[in-house]
Amino acid sequence: MAYKLYNAPQSTCSQRVRFVFNAKGLPFEEVKLNLLAGDQLKPEYLRLNPNGVVPTLDHDGQIVIDSTVITEYLDEIEPQGSFTPADPVRRARMRTLMHFIDEMPAAAVRVPTFNLAFLPSFQKMSREDFIAMAESKPLRREFMLTMGQSGFPKAEMDAALARLRRSYERMDVEIEKSGGPWLLGKEITLADVAVMPSLVRMHDLGLADWQDLPRVVTWFDNIRAHKAFAPTFYSGSLLSERFPHLRERAEHN
Numbered sequence: 001m002a003y004k005l006y007n008a009p010q011s012t013c014s015q016r017v018r019f020v021f022n023a024k025g026l027p028f029e030e031v032k033l034n035l036l037a038g039d040q041l042k043p044e045y046l047r048l049n050p051n052g053v054v055p056t057l058d059h060d061g062q063i064v065i066d067s068t069v070i071t072e073y074l075d076e077i078e079p080q081g082s083f084t085p086a087d088p089v090r091r092a093r094m095r096t097l098m099h100f101i102d103e104m105p106a107a108a109v110r111v112p113t114f115n116l117a118f119l120p121s122f123q124k125m126s127r128e129d130f131i132a133m134a135e136s137k138p139l140r141r142e143f144m145l146t147m148g149q150s151g152f153p154k155a156e157m158d159a160a161l162a163r164l165r166r167s168y169e170r171m172d173v174e175i176e177k178s179g180g181p182w183l184l185g186k187e188i189t190l191a192d193v194a195v196m197p198s199l200v201r202m203h204d205l206g207l208a209d210w211q212d213l214p215r216v217v218t219w220f221d222n223i224r225a226h227k228a229f230a231p232t233f234y235s236g237s238l239l240s241e242r243f244p245h246l247r248e249r250a251e252h253n
């Protein structure tokens with residue numbers, strides 16, 4: 001069985017899928033897209049993924065898109081080292097958390113990411129090129145136009161940070177309820193995988209606002225110590241490695 005993953009090193013959604021592949025020890029071919037250059041908006045890619053985003057999985061010609069769907073798909077067809085509880089009630093809880101994660105931290109993290117990391121690249125574009133690029137995005141058109149070339153205003157940034165903070169608090173409650181160390185108890189599940197890249201991103205941006213939540217601190221240490229973590233976050237996967245201005249920012253903090 002051959003797996004081809006269209007993805008981007010720094011993409012949080014791609015990191016979820018790479019983590020599951022690496023944890024299961026499954027070989028996969030990686031096709032790396034340059035998102036700032038617009039590879040995800042080329043007609044040949046849009047035929048695979050009409051949302052114009054990564055990741056996309058090609059499994060022997062069968063196309064599966066959307067990172068949480070891909071991780072569930074992989075866990076179904078490659079059940080070794082399962083990330084899904086056997087008990088249907090716990091499975092339902094896992095999916096509930098995955099929905100929460102996509103709606104809260106995974107969505108909110110885009111605001112500090114774009115404001116702090118990507119904005120300088122967009123500011124170098126002409127107004128016309130920026131608008132044309134934003135309008136060509138099937139899923140993120142309004143997001144890009146709201147950000148514009150001056151970035152999200154402070155109120156929007158504060159709201160995103162507040163949503164992220166509430167997500168860490170929710171993680172803390174879930175870990176306490178389940179007995180930890182993972183969100184649903186003793187075993188790591190797809191819910192942990194789903195939220196992981198948001199915390200890695202915020203840590204990388206120097207905004208790890210969970211230091212007063214010891215259960216989340218331990219969770220973060222545990223996921224970084226997982227055998228799948230290092231191969232998932234290979235060189236170039238962190239924004240601070242790619243954007244020198246972020247390193248300078250971190251040094252000043």
Ligand SMILES: N[C@@H](CCC(=O)N[C@@H](CS)C(=O)NCC(=O)O)C(=O)O
Binds near residue numbers: 011066
């Ligand atoms: N719900 C989708 C979201 C995918 C997504 O937003 N991907 C981002 C990278 S993490 C992307 O490709 N962005 C490109 C763009 O905004 O043009 C998933 O989970 O796969």
